Amino acid sequence: MSNPITFTPLTPTVGAECCGIDISKPVGDEIITVISAALAEYGVLLFRNQGITPLEHIGFSRKFGELDIHVLDQFLLFGHPEIYIISNVVENGKYIGAHGGAKYFHSDLSYNPEPSLGSLFLCRECPPEGGQTEFASMFAAYDSLPKEKKKWLSQQRGVHDYVYHYETFLTHRKPLTKEQKAKLSPSTHPAVRTHPVSGRKGIYLSEALTSHLEGMCVEQGRILIKEICDFATQPKFVYRHEWSVGDLVFWDNRAVMHRALPFNEDRYRRIMHRTTVHGEKPF
Numbered sequence: 001m002s003n004p005i006t007f008t009p010l011t012p013t014v015g016a017e018c019c020g021i022d023i024s025k026p027v028g029d030e031i032i033t034v035i036s037a038a039l040a041e042y043g044v045l046l047f048r049n050q051g052i053t054p055l056e057h058i059g060f061s062r063k064f065g066e067l068d069i070h071v072l073d074q075f076l077l078f079g080h081p082e083i084y085i086i087s088n089v090v091e092n093g094k095y096i097g098a099h100g101g102a103k104y105f106h107s108d109l110s111y112n113p114e115p116s117l118g119s120l121f122l123c124r125e126c127p128p129e130g131g132q133t134e135f136a137s138m139f140a141a142y143d144s145l146p147k148e149k150k151k152w153l154s155q156q157r158g159v160h161d162y163v164y165h166y167e168t169f170l171t172h173r174k175p176l177t178k179e180q181k182a183k184l185s186p187s188t189h190p191a192v193r194t195h196p197v198s199g200r201k202g203i204y205l206s207e208a209l210t211s212h213l214e215g216m217c218v219e220q221g222r223i224l225i226k227e228i229c230d231f232a233t234q235p236k237f238v239y240r241h242e243w244s245v246g247d248l249v250f251w252d253n254r255a256v257m258h259r260a261l262p263f264n265e266d267r268y269r270r271i272m273h274r275t276t277v278h279g280e281k282p283f
């Protein structure tokens with residue numbers, strides 16, 4: 001008889017470690033249903049010791065929906081464009097992955113009209129110190145807002161703009177090409193979104209990706225976005241993950257914001273593989 005699947009909470013507000021699943025073996029639909037429900041409940045699921053191939057990573061991810069292909073096509077894994085590489089490693093004079101980004105809390109692909117449901121992030125190589133990922137529960141943050149602030153925020157809409165993000169926060173990278181920019185129109189989403197499975201409400205704004213609030217002076221909107229994001233990412237709402245090779249973390253982009261912590265990029269290597277499951281229009 002196989003081991004039962006268990007979920008052990010990682011903090012009181014967000015995250016659980018899932019044991020009893022080997023992703024390198026076929027995973028049945030009934031187990032996928034259990035994982036989907038746990039994702040909606042915990043926001044972040046950790047699966048340790050998953051020595052999986054790119055094909056197994058893609059196959060498992062596809063069980064949760066269609067996969068998005070990232071617009072930065074220079075960082076897609078050769079032969080497997082569903083895998084987006086995040087890395088500081090340079091080969092043949094070129095970075096093999098997206099590097100030096102993600103230092104501000106965000107939700108992946110929030111600039112798309114139908115942003116990502118969730119990301120499945122696999123650690124292939126990590127530094128002995130630094131380079132952790134932090135996840136903040138947008139449900140816990142929303143629940144903690146004063147009543148008047150909840151009401152005000154529920155009436156706001158954020159403009160999520162990758163070109164703004166890139167040209168403001170990623171100036172160390174090569175500029176976006178004309179073709180990439182053409183695929184990147186901003187999208188406007190409610191500042192408070194409802195989770196389609198649990199019905200819980202969470203904050204959906206990012207200092208890095210939300211360029212402004214709709215219908216408000218840009219500068220004033222940015223000040224308010226920063227204020228809300230600072231509130232929403234207090235340590236009491238956050239789980240910090242220390243990576244080990246073989247960790248697969250599946251996070252719900254509808255429920256949490258995440259960011260990477262810095263590490264000594266001149267001294268250590270970090271190679272992460274990400275698949276990104278397509279989601280639906282936020283409401």
Ligand SMILES: [Fe+2]
Pocket residue numbers: 102106107108258
């Ligand atoms: Fe991200």
